[in-house]
Amino acid sequence: MAFYRGHILVCTGQECKQKGGKEVERILVKELKRFGLNDEIKVISTDCLGACEAGPLMVIYPEGVYYGGVQIEDVREIVEEHLLKGRRVNRLLYEMDESEENVTAHHKKDIFSDEMRIVLRNCGLIDPEDIKDYIGRDGYRALGIALTRLTPKEVITMIEDSGLRGRGGAGFPAGLKWKFTHQADGDEKYVVANADEGEPGTSKDRLIMEGDPHTLLESMAIAGYAVGADTGYIYVRGEYQLAVSRLKKAIEQAEELGVLGKNLFDSDFDFEIKIREGAGAYVCGEETALLRSIEGERGEPQIKPPYPPNEGLWGQPTLINNVETLANIPVIIQKGADWFSKIGIENCTGTKVFTLSGDVMNEGLVEVPMGTTLREIIEGFGGGMADGREFKVAQTGGTSGGCIPKELLDTPMDYDSLAEVGSALGSGALLIMDESHCIVDIAKCFMHFFEHESCGKCTPCREGNTRMYEMLDRISKGESNLKDLDKLRDLANVMSKTALCGLGQAAPTSIYSTLDYFKDEYLAHITAKVCITGDCQELVTQREEGERKGETA
Numbered sequence: 001m002a003f004y005r006g007h008i009l010v011c012t013g014q015e016c017k018q019k020g021g022k023e024v025e026r027i028l029v030k031e032l033k034r035f036g037l038n039d040e041i042k043v044i045s046t047d048c049l050g051a052c053e054a055g056p057l058m059v060i061y062p063e064g065v066y067y068g069g070v071q072i073e074d075v076r077e078i079v080e081e082h083l084l085k086g087r088r089v090n091r092l093l094y095e096m097d098e099s100e101e102n103v104t105a106h107h108k109k110d111i112f113s114d115e116m117r118i119v120l121r122n123c124g125l126i127d128p129e130d131i132k133d134y135i136g137r138d139g140y141r142a143l144g145i146a147l148t149r150l151t152p153k154e155v156i157t158m159i160e161d162s163g164l165r166g167r168g169g170a171g172f173p174a175g176l177k178w179k180f181t182h183q184a185d186g187d188e189k190y191v192v193a194n195a196d197e198g199e200p201g202t203s204k205d206r207l208i209m210e211g212d213p214h215t216l217l218e219s220m221a222i223a224g225y226a227v228g229a230d231t232g233y234i235y236v237r238g239e240y241q242l243a244v245s246r247l248k249k250a251i252e253q254a255e256e257l258g259v260l261g262k263n264l265f266d267s268d269f270d271f272e273i274k275i276r277e278g279a280g281a282y283v284c285g286e287e288t289a290l291l292r293s294i295e296g297e298r299g300e301p302q303i304k305p306p307y308p309p310n311e312g313l314w315g316q317p318t319l320i321n322n323v324e325t326l327a328n329i330p331v332i333i334q335k336g337a338d339w340f341s342k343i344g345i346e347n348c349t350g351t352k353v354f355t356l357s358g359d360v361m362n363e364g365l366v367e368v369p370m371g372t373t374l375r376e377i378i379e380g381f382g383g384g385m386a387d388g389r390e391f392k393v394a395q396t397g398g399t400s401g402g403c404i405p406k407e408l409l410d411t412p413m414d415y416d417s418l419a420e421v422g423s424a425l426g427s428g429a430l431l432i433m434d435e436s437h438c439i440v441d442i443a444k445c446f447m448h449f450f451e452h453e454s455c456g457k458c459t460p461c462r463e464g465n466t467r468m469y470e471m472l473d474r475i476s477k478g479e480s481n482l483k484d485l486d487k488l489r490d491l492a493n494v495m496s497k498t499a500l501c502g503l504g505q506a507a508p509t510s511i512y513s514t515l516d517y518f519k520d521e522y523l524a525h526i527t528a529k530v531c532i533t534g535d536c537q538e539l540v541t542q543r544e545e546g547e548r549k550g551e552t553a
Contacts, residue, residue: 397426
């Protein structure tokens with residue numbers, strides 16, 4: 001076995017790859033060989049570290065030094081200065097201990113030190129294609145503890161006591177879902193990981209699968225032991241080909257090592273995992289539609305009850321959890337329910353991963369304790385608003401979430417607090433927008449998405465999304481009247497109460513919140529025929545024509 005005096009992690013996640021991360025890695029290997037360091041320094045291609053705006057990122061260990069925005073022309077300087085001479089390349093530093101004398105004003109704040117990484121604990125720090133790296137960070141230890149020290153009921157009790165709620169959007173207590181599946185009668189039981197992640201602006205599950213695939217496998221095996229299932233399915237969206245590739249490789253490695261397959265840890269417990277790729281339908285993120293898709297049927301929601309824990313895949317009891325939910329399980333088993341329950345806030349424990357995007361300085365993924373405020377995320381982790389503009393609105397939870405105005409910036413980011421102000425935590429998508437965006441245009445874009453993605457099975461969703469989009473389109477063109485605002489709200493009420501699944505029920509959320517908090521902007525479009533931002537081109541044209549007519553008169 002080779003021993004190295006140092007390791008260099010090069011981020012080749014999606015964002016860094018687009019910025020040249022793979023080429024940086026190639027040149028790094030070449031330069032190390034050129035300076036005779038290839039036998040001393042190991043290069044590891046890793047996945048997203050979360051700070052996407054700083055890519056391509058490079059981390060040098062054992063020092064733990066982060067370099068950001070590394071280009072191929074910078075690689076030789078890093079090798080020669082840092083690795084040969086022991087001098088950090090200050091102009092490329094992404095983070096550094098501020099107590100050191102050579103820190104200069106242009107160094108960015110170390111946002112990583114302010115995060116609390118549980119779900120993302122290994123992402124960017126290990127080689128996701130090497131099971132030994134995962135085991136080196138206590139990988140599969142939790143599965144060993146569960147199988148050798150705990151009964152299935154004790155595992156479930158631990159998840160219940162932790163207070164973990166599902167991170168897929170609904171926030172249902174994970175332990176209760178595990179208990180219901182455990183108690184259900186069936187000839188066969190299944191564990192399903194919902195990795196469809198079709199919510200626009202969300203990429204947390206992709207990061208987990210690409211950067212730490214064994215966490216998902218270990219978590220599913222623990223869940224299988226707890227509920228009495230010997231087979232698991234990962235339903236992953238077809239666009240996530242890197243995730244699929246790494247998951248397949250991880251399954252092969254785990255089976256070869258004996259942590260998946262037959263008689264795990266010399267017990268009588270068997271567990272296998274299979275992968276099913278989705279075809280890109282947003283509605284297949286809904287659990288019953290997802291199950292039908294795995295079965296080879298059309299992915300459409302089913303009437304509930306029965307619920308999956310009692311009658312799911314092929315009519316058998318089925319536990320379905322989101323990828324982020326499952327990624328918490330090994331840590332809870334190792335550190336205990338009491339430890340986990342003290343993180344976050346009462347009734348909403350643990351951390352949450354947010355996909356931060358939009359008009360902020362720093363875009364990317366961030367994991368913080370539940371209850372962290374919207375302001376803290378934007379200013380602390382997002383670096384504030386970009387280009388010196390003013391904050392206008394935050395759209396939380398993806399397209400099915402609501403729009404939060406600036407007067408609610410101090411709202412805690414947890415399920416209950418966001419529900420109180422008419423929004424949702426949802427998948428953790430967090431789109432930040434400045435004053436240059438038109439609220440009517442934003443709502444119109446959301447409804448256009450839902451109109452396109454509705455499966456068409458139930459009338460409220462099929463017709464409701466289309467009618468609401470048509471009304472918003474008329475408002476944006478100055479062809480509407482005040483009665484349309486009442487019709488919008490009435491139709492939203494009907495949809496939220498009568499649609500078959502969560503897609504149709506949640507689709508009107510942005511309508512409610514924008515009408516509640518930005519009604520003046522709707523009125524400006526309808527009564528004054530003016531779009532204050534200029535996004536609605538027809539209204540801008542009408543205003544300009546009116547001005548020209550006034551000048552002529």
